[in-house]
Amino acid sequence: MAETYRADHVGSLLRPDSVHEARRAFQEGRLAADELRAVEDAAILDAIERQRAAGVAVFTDGEFRRTGFQNDLIEAVDGFVMPERPAVVRVWQGPGGEPTEQGTRQVVGAKLRQVRGLTDNQWGFVQEHAPGPVKMTLPSPSQFPAISYQPGVSDQFYPTRSDLLWEIAGFIKAEIAALLDAGVDYIQIDAPRYSYYVDPRWREHLRELGEDPDAMFEEAVNADNFCLEGAQRPGATIAMHICRGNNQSKWYAEGGYEAIAERLFGSLAVDRFLLEYDTERAGTFEPLRFMPDDKMVVLGLVSSKEATVESRDYLLQRIEEASGYVPVERLALSPQCGFASTAAGNLLTEDDQWRKLELVAEVAREVWGG
DSSP states (O other), X not given: OOOOOSBOOOSOOOOOHHHHHHHHHXXXXXXXHHHHHXXXXXXXXXXXXXXXXXXXXXXXXXXXXXXXXXXXXXXHEEEEEOOXXXXXXXXXXOSSSOXXXXXXXXXXXXXXXXXSOTTXXXXXXXXXXXXXXXXXXXXXXXHHHHHSOOTTTGGGTOSSHHHHHHHXXXXXXHHHHHHHHTTOSEEEEEOGGGGGGGOHHHHHHHHHTTOOHHHHHHHHHHHHHHHTTTOOOTTOEEEEEEOSOOBTTBBOOOOOSHHXXXXXXXXXXXXXXXXXXXXXXXXXXXXXXXXXXXXXXXXXXXXXXXXXXXXXXXXXXXXXXXXXXXXXXXXXXXXXXXXXXXXXXXXXXXXXXXXXXXXXXXXXXXXXXX
């Protein structure tokens, strides 16, 4: 049976200056790989202690060894290349100022070949040193056909986005099995691409690419379920995290869950959903009426994008509202996304981050005890 983990968090944490500086020195050839790892080790040990002190229920390495939430796969699989022109240009919005455009940095430019386990350089250290259950995160396979498939380049090796999706699904499925075999307690799939299917602008973009957004959504669900086959093991917790973009406090999609809720919540083979709910962009709690009785909902009510710390009373009120659709015993609390989905991190301080995690744990204790 999966654990409840009332005070949860999505996984990534702001990299301390020491990690930024060491990574920069390594890229410039001024620091050896083992020296970089030693700096990361020290930062991860400190982050584990800070998580313990904050009172959260699960421990991660902060994704400190990654350059971005999805890059464990990109860095462990040969075949991604820098494009001459971006495959996808996304318009990122907030905080303040005008929307900014940013293009895809890696596209599939060869037949993909896995050269190591996706998280081989990550899970062992945090598992050895964490004083409690360990969470590892992996990107959904649907992340990559959406942003890393470039006609004229990728289609020489994968004729369609669907072909690429299922190739990557095989890598993710194997990694989940390996992590479970290693005794990792909690595996979370990060699937921001589901937000394409609730945002009219992104649905139109997919149509302009010659794709049917509804068919792509169905296939994304099928691919995630393929990855999760055999993952329901005693003592293991399997989760899906869904957001609307998270890059240096910016976002790229908006829209409530209603259009996808019945199919997504009802069919994905996970124990819990971590759902963004910190702004009106995520819509209302009403789609939670489709949540099956055997799944938990982790309410992402605390912003990882803004420095302002939410009030206890606000969180209690929102939890009570959500309990009108899912009984409170099947709810939990977390930030709405990671604090650093990319290495640059969101626009708040480490102190802000830890205060927010302390608030999550404090409110969780008040609502659910423990």
